Amino acid sequence: MKFKNLFLLSGVVSALLLGGCTSTSSFLSSSGPTTSGVNDSKQVNENNAIQIVDVNDHVARRLVDANKQAKFSEAFSAKTSSNHFVGAGDALEVSIWEAPPATLFGSGLSDSKAGTSTSRVSTFPEQVVQSNGMINIPFAGQITAAGKSLQDIENEIIKRLHGKANQPQVLVRLTRNTSANVTVVGEVTNSARMPLSPRGERLLDALAAAGGVRQPVNKMTMQVTRGDVVRSMPLERVILDPKQNIVLQPGDVITAMYQPLSFTVLGATGKNEEQNFEAQGISLAQALARAGGLQDARADAQGVFIFRFEDQDAVEWKSKPNITPDGKVPVIYRVDLKNPATFFVAQSFPIRNKDVLYVSNAPAAEMQKFLNIVTSSIFTVTAPFSSGLIKQ
Numbered sequence: 001m002k003f004k005n006l007f008l009l010s011g012v013v014s015a016l017l018l019g020g021c022t023s024t025s026s027f028l029s030s031s032g033p034t035t036s037g038v039n040d041s042k043q044v045n046e047n048n049a050i051q052i053v054d055v056n057d058h059v060a061r062r063l064v065d066a067n068k069q070a071k072f073s074e075a076f077s078a079k080t081s082s083n084h085f086v087g088a089g090d091a092l093e094v095s096i097w098e099a100p101p102a103t104l105f106g107s108g109l110s111d112s113k114a115g116t117s118t119s120r121v122s123t124f125p126e127q128v129v130q131s132n133g134m135i136n137i138p139f140a141g142q143i144t145a146a147g148k149s150l151q152d153i154e155n156e157i158i159k160r161l162h163g164k165a166n167q168p169q170v171l172v173r174l175t176r177n178t179s180a181n182v183t184v185v186g187e188v189t190n191s192a193r194m195p196l197s198p199r200g201e202r203l204l205d206a207l208a209a210a211g212g213v214r215q216p217v218n219k220m221t222m223q224v225t226r227g228d229v230v231r232s233m234p235l236e237r238v239i240l241d242p243k244q245n246i247v248l249q250p251g252d253v254i255t256a257m258y259q260p261l262s263f264t265v266l267g268a269t270g271k272n273e274e275q276n277f278e279a280q281g282i283s284l285a286q287a288l289a290r291a292g293g294l295q296d297a298r299a300d301a302q303g304v305f306i307f308r309f310e311d312q313d314a315v316e317w318k319s320k321p322n323i324t325p326d327g328k329v330p331v332i333y334r335v336d337l338k339n340p341a342t343f344f345v346a347q348s349f350p351i352r353n354k355d356v357l358y359v360s361n362a363p364a365a366e367m368q369k370f371l372n373i374v375t376s377s378i379f380t381v382t383a384p385f386s387s388g389l390i391k392q
Contacts (some may be wrong), residue, residue, distance in 0.1 A: 002173075002327055004013055007256065007368060009151055010218055013076060013086040015034045015323045019375035019388060022075075027194065032266060032267050032299070032358055032360060032361075033299050033360060034303070034360050034361060034363070035133070035302060035303030035360045036362075038052075038166070038305055038334075038360065039265055041207070043333070043392075044260075047328065050205070050330045051317055051318070051321050051329060051330070051331045051332070052331075052332045052334055053180075053317075053331055053334065054332050054333075054334050055284075055306075055333050055334065055335045055336075055342065055343060055345060055346075055349055057066070057293060057341075057344075057345050059315055059349075060220045060345045060348045060349040060350075061348070062315055062316075063314060063315070063349065063350055064230060064348055064350060065280075066311065066313070066314050067151070067310045067350050067352075068192065069231065069232060070231055071231075071243070071384060072109075072203070072224060072233055072234065072238070072239075072243075072244045072246045073241075073243040073244055074228060074233060074245060076224065076229070076231070076246050076249075077247075077249075083158055084149065084174060084177075084180060084196075084197065084198050085146060085147055085148065085149055085180070085250075085252070086129055086145045086147070086148055086149070086150065086153065086174070086179070086348070087129065087146055087147070087179025087180060088130065088131050088132075088146050088182075089128065089129060089175065089176075089178040089179050090125065090128070090129045090131050090145075090174060090177060090178055090179050091126050091128050091129075091174070091175045091176035091178075092126070092127050092128075092129065092135060092145065092153070092172055092173065092174060092175065093124070093127075093172070093173045094124045094127065094135075094137060094157070094170065094171075094172050094173075094176050095121060095122065095123040095170070095171045095173075096121065096122050096124075096157070096161070096165070096168055096169070096170050097120065097121045097168065097169040097170075097171075098120040098121075098165050098166050098167065098168055098169075099166045100120065100166070101166070102141060102334055104120075104161075104164060104165045104166070104382050113236060113277040115220055120380040123352070124138070125135070125297055126175055126176075127353045128355075129145045129179075132146075133145060133146025133147065134146075134348070135153075137157055137160070137163070138146045139160075139164050140157050140159060140160035143156055143157060143160070144156070144326075146301065148383070152174045153172045153339075154171065154172050156342070157172075157230055158170050168371070176291075177196070179250060179352075180195060180196040180256060181193045181194060181196065181250060181251075182194050182196065182201070182206050182248045182249075182250070182251070182252040182253070183193050183253045183254065184206050184207065184209065184210040184254045185254070185255055185256075186213065186223075186254075186255040186256035186258075187213055187214045187220065187256045187257065187258040188207065188210040188211060188212065188213055188256050189210060189211025189212055189213075189214060190210055190211045191210065192209055192210045194206050194209045194210075196242075196248060196250060197247075200247045200248075201247070201248050202245045202246060202247055203222065203224065203238060203244075203245050203248060203254065204238070204245050205244050205248075205302060206248060207222075207254070207256065208253050210256075211237065211296055213256050213258075214258075215234055215258040217235050217239065218233070218234075218235075218236050218278040218279065219237065219258060219259075219260065219261055219279055220234070220235040220236075220256055220257065220258060220279060221233070221234055221258075221279045222234075222235050222254065222255070222256060222257075223254070223255040223257055223258075224246070224252060224253070224254055224255075225252065225253040225255070226252050226253075226255075232257070234278070234280040234359040235256070235279070236279065236312060237280055245381065259279065259353075260276055260278050261276065261278070261279065261281075261353040261354075262274050262276045262277065262353065262357040263275055263277065263287060263325070263351050263353070263354070263356070263357055264355070264356045264357065265287075265290075265291040265358075265360045266356065266357070266359075267296035267299075267359035267360055267361070268294060268295045268299035268300070268355075268359045268360065268362075269288070269291040269293065269294060269295065269299070269359050270291055270292015270293050270295065270362050271292045272295075272382070275290050277290075277351065281350055281351070281352075282349055282350075282351050282362070283346060283347050283348060283349055283350060283351065284306070284335070284345075284346040284347075284349040284350075284357075285343065285346040286351075287314065287351045287357055288304075288346070288357070292314070294359055295359075298361050298362065299359050299360075299361070299362060300334045300359070300360045300361060300362040300363070301336070301337040301338045301362075302337070302338050303359060303360035303361075303362070304334075304335035304336075304337055304357075304358075304359050305332050305333065305334055305335065305357075305358045305359075305360070306332070306333040306335070306351070306355055306356070306357055306358075307323065307331075307332055307355065307356040307358065308331055308332075308333065308352060308354075308355050308356075309328035309329070309330055309331075309332075309354075310328060310329045310330075310331045311327075311328065311329070312327060313330055314329075314331075315331075317329070326359050334347075337350075
């Protein structure tokens with residue numbers, strides 16, 4: 001009787017081994033789809049709802065080019081101006097000197113040694129540049145100040161006073177700057193409006209004037225808005241490359257943005273979790289390393305996948321892709337780490353925010369699970385016989 005039962009059990013096991021090798025994953029628990037499960041997905045094969053793209057050097061280069069952002073030095077002029085151009089709302093102080101004996105403006109300054117008047121100076125009350133860009137000077141009339149340098153305004157006043165004042169000399173001083181400012185907002189200690197001077201303040205000057213950033217430097221992105229042009233760069237890159245520390249212009253808006261970037265790791269890796277990364281980005285090779293690498297006993301080196309919603313023109317699609325309502329293409333990038341050349345490609349393939357990095361189980365791992373279940377079943381069934389609880 002004992003041998004009869006063992007014979008029946010062995011027949012069942014043999015049938016399972018012969019007929020279940022290709023279907024063990026259908027009833028065994030797993031961390032996700034197998035490599036063949038991803039490749040043979042109905043959504044991929046039937047209606048192209050999901051695109052599968054093999055990662056190679058060409059694909060990596062194209063993604064890197066598409067991911068490039070214009071540098072500040074390329075998007076914005078780096079020229080400095082030695083002149084300050086006056087704007088509406090600025091306050092000016094105008095002083096006029098005359099050579100004697102003319103007395104067009106006020107009292108004179110006396111030379112105590114000579115006992116005679118050497119020159120006459122008149123300093124007018126502070127004048128605010130009007131919305132139409134004009135200021136008023138006695139005997140000179142309305143002077144256009146907005147959009148001009150202080151020297152231009154001085155020359156214009158001298159020209160207007162010619163024939164009225166005796167050898168006039170004019171000094172125009174900016175007492176309050178309200179038009180030439182930049183605005184600094186975002187994750188800074190104190191949002192501020194920083195006035196610009198002829199020295200030519202730069203991006204990091206404005207950041208320092210606002211008290212610096214409140215988050216780690218490698219997590220920060222700097223955005224510069226100048227008119228209709230908006231560009232962003234990681235703060236760390238601006239610090240490391242002096243060319244990106246651009247000269248600011250009046251009206252620039254600087255935004256310090258803290259944007260936590262992360263990707264999710266699932267499957268046969270050292271750890272399954274959400275991983276944060278720096279604003280300047282990381283490569284696939286770095287992402288795999290941060291995930292603890294592939295598990296030797298479980299992972300299928302040919303079954304590494306990156307799930308992403310990609311831009312429509314990111315890669316060359318094999319067939320016309322389906323587009324989501326927000327204009328994206330669901331794509332699975334397939335990576336074969338059994339090919340040594342792929343490790344070079346992995347060093348340049350960019351990981352993006354919200355990517356899902358998945359490593360499937362190897363077929364041998366699924367079979368090992370199945371054999372463990374069968375072995376456990378055999379010992380469970382034969383235990384009563386070996387213990388004598390069931391007699392023949």
